[in-house]
Amino acid sequence: MQQIPENRKPAPERGDKPGTRRKVPWLWVAPIPVALAIGLLIGAQLPVGDRAPGPEASSAAVQNPGSQTPGQDTDPPAPAFPDVARLEAQDPTALGDVDAPVVMVAFTDFQCPYCAKWTEGTLPELITKYVDQGKLRIEWRDLDLFGDASLTAAHAAQAAAMQGSYVPFHTRMAEGGTIAPGSAYSAKSLRATAEDLGLDGEQFLADMDSKQAKDAVKRNLDEAQELAVMSTPVFLINQMPFVGAQPLENFVAAIDAELQQAEAGQQ
Template sequence: MKLTRRTVLGTAAAVGIGTGVAGCLGSEDPPEPPVLGDPDADVTVTVFEDFSCPSCRQYKQQLFPDIEATYIEPERIRYEQRNYPIPVDETWSWAIACAARELYETEGNEAFWPFATDIYDHLGSYSYETIETVADDLGFDGAAAREAAEEESHRSVIEDDKSYGDSSGVEGTPAIFVDGEQVNLAETRPSTAIDAALE
């Protein structure tokens, strides 16, 4: 299932997105994340994002489409998205995450993933009205998403996700883990790490 507009993947797209520190995912019991691909796949890719982070937008728009086409749609991996509000923006890092979580909890994966992709088109000009409009345009409950953002009604869940990230060694976003090992994006493309795990 195609969820995003395909973009050309540049050969150096991974460079400059961020750095990672190798480590293992923490042992704490984190919130259930939105999942794409095969939920029972042997290889799990976990990505921590901050919706106000320009590097996360770059990842979602330039690298994710290739991961989606090559690994997610053929159901070769389990792909999870988790929240890690640094926060880049004290308001929107939390508000957008809460809106996305609301859509996930009330309308499921089919609502979460398109919203979590399309909202990045508005980074730098976020507003509660934008949150509502993006959700509405996708055919989901924009008013509920806006209310969740305004009230930060899922903040405790987002905080639990961030705590899980902390225990996993996350220091910045996007942070990508392949089977528990963090990918250093300054040195390795996510696809390289995924291919190695699939061998």
């Protein structure tokens, strides 16, 4: 999991009056340390409780490079996060049916190495196995935790979304499972990338600087701040926290458990 550097933490006055701090609802903040600790356990297969998979899944603990281990010996109960899934049918930055039984909200940053690793190695499998089958919907929230390139990339992703190429842009900027260099976010390079994806390069640059793109990015940033998401990647799988670019099998176990619970609820 990539953590935000101290000198890049979002200013507390973002969107507020100078000298004030955004007030986060205490009912949201209270469970966050516990919830994140769960995701940081070795393997972090799933939160315990009704949504946990069988022993065969939870026993497959694997140290993954996208998370950290707090050294806890037991798994505390896992509170759910607020439901932040938007389920907007025309959301160009989402993938999958709005009525899919499982919704994953992905907080990512284009300058986060673990996010690039997840996009390259895990996302394609999730699309084939779940999204294309109508079982999973993924909604992205691009953040700007790691500098100007992150913010530029977030605006560029919105511009790509306006031409129906959000996911292709996302995957292009994570080719090889590594983050694109800062030079990839110059106007010249971005236009070339857009045109290579079959987009209108001039319109792409104009959309990047549009109020629509900037408002969309700010909405994502505000949501992340209210949830105290200060590192990436962080996923909410039907409101349950899942932290880090964990192995594919961990995501499969988590999604399968949610599908089983959804199916049981229909019986």
